[in-house]
Amino acid sequence: MLRFAEKTVLxxxxxxxxxxxxxxxxxAEGATVCLVSLEEGELHDAERELREAGGNVRSYAADISDPQQANAAIDDAIAASGRIDVLINNAGIAWEESFLDMKPEHWRRMIDVNLNGMFYVAQAASRQMAAQGGGVILNMASTNGLVGEALYAHYNASKGGVVLLTKTMAIELGVYGIRVNAVCxxxxxxxxSEAIDNEEFVQQYIRNKIPLGRVGKPNDVAGVFAFLASDDAAFITGETIVVDGGQLAM
Ligand SMILES: NC(=O)c1ccc[n+]([C@@H]2O[C@H](COP(=O)([O-])OP(=O)(O)OC[C@H]3O[C@@H](n4cnc5c(N)ncnc54)[C@H](O)[C@@H]3O)[C@@H](O)[C@H]2O)c1
Known part of the structure; x- marks a missing residue:
């Protein structure tokens, strides 16, 4: 059964x-998928790879922190597909920086991409979903949006913002048939994560912090997005789902 046949997912x-x-x-589950990303090289490689695997995909290069580019990407995707059924609002950046030395322009860039960019994309997609009678928005937050971590004040603040943006969107958009959830x-x-951490750090992290004894894989999160976008989650909105191998249970 192809759960997302006839659906457009951005x-x-x-x-x-x-x-x-x-x-x-x-x-793979039948959706028409619109890929949006900053770097054109990786974007076109991803588009080719997914198409070779049989996927129905299109791609749109945009820096989501620029409202004009974010809106143009959404407009182009709607012009090609006629609708957006599911938005996976995932793009984000992260790097370590101590609070005392944090440069204002680094703080601004983090908030611009991880929070402002997510708002621009979500608002444009929501307007389309409201007009078409419904949809699903899944915002990428993080466990760092629920608890703090040293050296990530800018990142933690951006992801904490995503959690409450999600709840507020869920409250305002339910009347339009739009469900909004966050994944952490x-x-x-x-x-x-590979750009930030070395192998020794990762092994120590697993030993000390993750009850399931391994780090997560991208597919661990992809499966949760697919569940939340599906009709099995038809009565879930305003929720934050943690996908962390048990880390926050400690
Ligand atoms: N990897 C983790 O451990 C982890 C944990 C929690 C949350 N997250 C979140 O998951 C999301 C994806 O992370 P990832 O680990 O896959 O990162 P990644 O760096 O592997 O991929 C990020 C993607 O976002 C794109 N991007 C970055 N800035 C952009 C911009 N301004 N406009 C458009 N696209 C942009 C990049 O080109 C890339 O395709 C992020 O929001 C991140 O904060 C990641």
Whole structure:
């Protein structure tokens, strides 16, 4: 059974990592998938890969932190597909920086991409969903949006903002048939985490912090997105789902 046949799913940050795995998952389940990402090279590689695997995909290059680019990508996707049934609002950035030394322009860039960008994309998609009679929006937050972690004040603040943006959207948009939820992954092995951490750090992290004894894979998150977008989650909105191998249970 192809759960997302006839559905159009737009995924931001789809060039690599969790976004790419999620795009592949929805394509495999029958959706038309619109890939949005900043870096054109990885975006076109992802588009080709998914198409070769039999997926029905299109791609749109955009920096979501620029409202004009974010709106143009959504408009182009709607012009091609006629609708957006599911938005996976996933694009994001992260790096370590101490609070005392944090540069204002670094703080601004983090908030611009992870929170402002998510708002621009979500608002444009919501307007289309309200007009078409409904849809599903899944915002990418993080366990760092629920608890703090040293060296990530800018990132933690952006993801905490996503959690409450999600709840507020759910409250305002339910009347239009739009469900809005947030997903909060823990440690997932992707180009983002590999750029920050070394192997020794990862092994120590697993030993000390993750009851399931491994880090997550992009597909661990993709499957949760697919569940939340499906009719099995038809009465879930305003929720934050933690996908962390048990880390926050400790
Ligand atoms: N990897 C983890 O451990 C982890 C944990 C919790 C939450 N997350 C969140 O998951 C999301 C994806 O992370 P990932 O680990 O797959 O990262 P990644 O770096 O592997 O992929 C991020 C994607 O977002 C795109 N992107 C970055 N800035 C953009 C912009 N301004 N406009 C458009 N696209 C942009 C990149 O080009 C890339 O395709 C992020 O929001 C991240 O904060 C990741």
């Amino acid at each position: 995924v931001t940050g789809a060039g690599r990592g969790i976004g790419k795995a999620t795009a592949a998952r929805f394509a 992954p823990g440690y997932i092995q992707t180009p983002m």
